[in-house]
Amino acid sequence: MLISKYSEPEFDPYGDRRETEPDPGWLAPVAEKALDSVLALPGSKSLTNRELVLAALADGPSTLHAPLWSRDSELMIDALRALGTSFERMPATGGFGDDLRVIPADELLGSTTIECGLAGTVMRFVPPVAALALGPTTFDGDEGARRRPMGGSIDGLRALGVDLDDDRRGALPFTVHGTGRIEGGTVELDASASSQFVSGLLLSAARFERGLDLRHTGERLPSLPHIEMTIETLRQRGIEVASPEPGRWIVEPGPIRAVDVAIEPDLSNAAPFLVAALVAGGSVSIVGWPDTTTQVGAQLEQLLPRFGAIVERAGDRLTVRAPERTADGGRGIRGADLDLSEAGELVPNLVALAAFADGPSTFTGIGHIRHHETDRLAALVAELNGLGGDVRELDDGLQIVPAPLHGGPWRAYADHRMATTGAIVGLGVDGVIVDDIGSTSKTLPQFTALWEQMLA
Numbered sequence: 001m002l003i004s005k006y007s008e009p010e011f012d013p014y015g016d017r018r019e020t021e022p023d024p025g026w027l028a029p030v031a032e033k034a035l036d037s038v039l040a041l042p043g044s045k046s047l048t049n050r051e052l053v054l055a056a057l058a059d060g061p062s063t064l065h066a067p068l069w070s071r072d073s074e075l076m077i078d079a080l081r082a083l084g085t086s087f088e089r090m091p092a093t094g095g096f097g098d099d100l101r102v103i104p105a106d107e108l109l110g111s112t113t114i115e116c117g118l119a120g121t122v123m124r125f126v127p128p129v130a131a132l133a134l135g136p137t138t139f140d141g142d143e144g145a146r147r148r149p150m151g152g153s154i155d156g157l158r159a160l161g162v163d164l165d166d167d168r169r170g171a172l173p174f175t176v177h178g179t180g181r182i183e184g185g186t187v188e189l190d191a192s193a194s195s196q197f198v199s200g201l202l203l204s205a206a207r208f209e210r211g212l213d214l215r216h217t218g219e220r221l222p223s224l225p226h227i228e229m230t231i232e233t234l235r236q237r238g239i240e241v242a243s244p245e246p247g248r249w250i251v252e253p254g255p256i257r258a259v260d261v262a263i264e265p266d267l268s269n270a271a272p273f274l275v276a277a278l279v280a281g282g283s284v285s286i287v288g289w290p291d292t293t294t295q296v297g298a299q300l301e302q303l304l305p306r307f308g309a310i311v312e313r314a315g316d317r318l319t320v321r322a323p324e325r326t327a328d329g330g331r332g333i334r335g336a337d338l339d340l341s342e343a344g345e346l347v348p349n350l351v352a353l354a355a356f357a358d359g360p361s362t363f364t365g366i367g368h369i370r371h372h373e374t375d376r377l378a379a380l381v382a383e384l385n386g387l388g389g390d391v392r393e394l395d396d397g398l399q400i401v402p403a404p405l406h407g408g409p410w411r412a413y414a415d416h417r418m419a420t421t422g423a424i425v426g427l428g429v430d431g432v433i434v435d436d437i438g439s440t441s442k443t444l445p446q447f448t449a450l451w452e453q454m455l456a
């Protein structure tokens with residue numbers, strides 16, 4: 001933009017109000033009674049954004065039933081549209097919004113800029129698609145997104161012969177100079193900072209001339225279930241994928257079949273509601289819980305009993321009940337020592353649960369969540385300790401010693417899961433004010449409405 005000496009400052013309709021009326025934040029409601037709630041949840045972010053990419057690369061139009069409509073999925077739609085994909089919204093057949101028909105481009109075209117927001121799935125899954133497009137595509141995102149590691153994706157594409165400019169070396173913003181084709185072949189990359197480096201390459205790999213033989217070289221690999229999810233979505237579209245040994249994946253080249261898919265509810269977004277049953281007492285049920293799934297949120301069924309929860313499955317309904325109250329009126333929540341390397345995205349909500357337990361908890365295997373929407377280890381320590389908590393950061397985890405908490409401000413750091421964690425703490429502690437509950441729009445724009453429904 002050319003700014004001349006005489007230009008007026010850009011008109012900001014909220015400018016004055018922001019100065020005089022600072023956002024008061026969201027006063028988290030305290031649970032006044034035991035819960036008895038049955039909830040349905042919108043579609044999975046991880047499934048929606050994988051299916052969007054695969055549908056855009058497929059050999060014909062695909063329909064997504066009950067996809068997630070949220071900031072992350074809409075950024076993915078915008079990104080793929082910018083590369084030439086067409087989308088048609090269709091009346092819902094269930095779920096929380098329209099269905100979506102995805103019509104692949106005849107030829108993917110770059111010469112565009114893609115806004116990733118704070119979405120890891122957009123910044124790591126779309127660059128290979130941009131390399132398959134003709135022309136340069138520049139990627140950028142929120143301030144927080146520029147702090148998220150991109151080295152795995154960038155190095156992986158470079159090793160495949162793709163030309164990229166990354167002035168900030170391994171971080172946004174960067175430009176992919178797409179030539180319309182990727183030769184493919186053997187690649188090594190270190191995905192210890194994020195499994196999404198692997199998923200991003202696997203999702204596009206069937207469109208590489210020689211497919212992909214990918215090896216992870218780092219010492220640890222977080223969020224394995226998310227890689228399993230990627231493999232499963234590829235297989236559903238007729239792609240041959242093998243994993244002959246841990247940390248190695250082979251994708252054969254070939255057409256990506258156009259299929260209609262129903263998106264499962266987001267089981268990781270079930271976490272705050274299910275945890276609420278233990279903090280408030282009573283029970284919370286989620287309907288539409290799939291029989292089998294690759295979503296890591298399904299592990300809540302095994303994880304919550306470690307804290308004393310009673311979990312039942314009846315048909316498509318998962319119910320979590322609080323344990324018996326203790327003789328002195330305590331919640332009866334137990335502390336738990338857990339390796340959460342597979343389930344990093346559940347950590348913030350489980351930390352809130354551990355803060356109300358009757359003994360300490362230690363969560364390990366989660367150093368990589370320092371690179372999520374914010375440094376989640378530092379953020380959880382700062383916010384809980386700010387309310388009187390006793391949380392300590394470990395090399396690759398957290399130790400949570402329950403302590404009496406008091407009300408006060410809770411910063412979300414633009415992180416949806418920090419915001420929902422503040423809501424959980426606020427159920428049990430009067431006066432918790434979340435500064436940015438709107439950040440839940442990243443994956444669950446209906447969060448406050450569902451929270452109120454749960455408490456009604």
Ligand SMILES: O=C(O)C1=C[C@@H](OP(=O)(O)O)[C@@H](O)[C@H](O)C1
Pocket residue numbers: 045046047120121193194195196199222223226344345368
């Ligand atoms: O592929 C995905 O859909 C995701 C992978 C995981 O990322 P990391 O491997 O970076 O933890 C997870 O935490 C994130 O919420 C979603």
Ligand SMILES: C=C(OP(=O)(O)O)C(=O)O
Pocket residue numbers: 118119120121344345372373417443
């Ligand atoms: C880490 C997360 O998101 P992203 O897909 O942006 O990595 C998350 O949702 O917890």
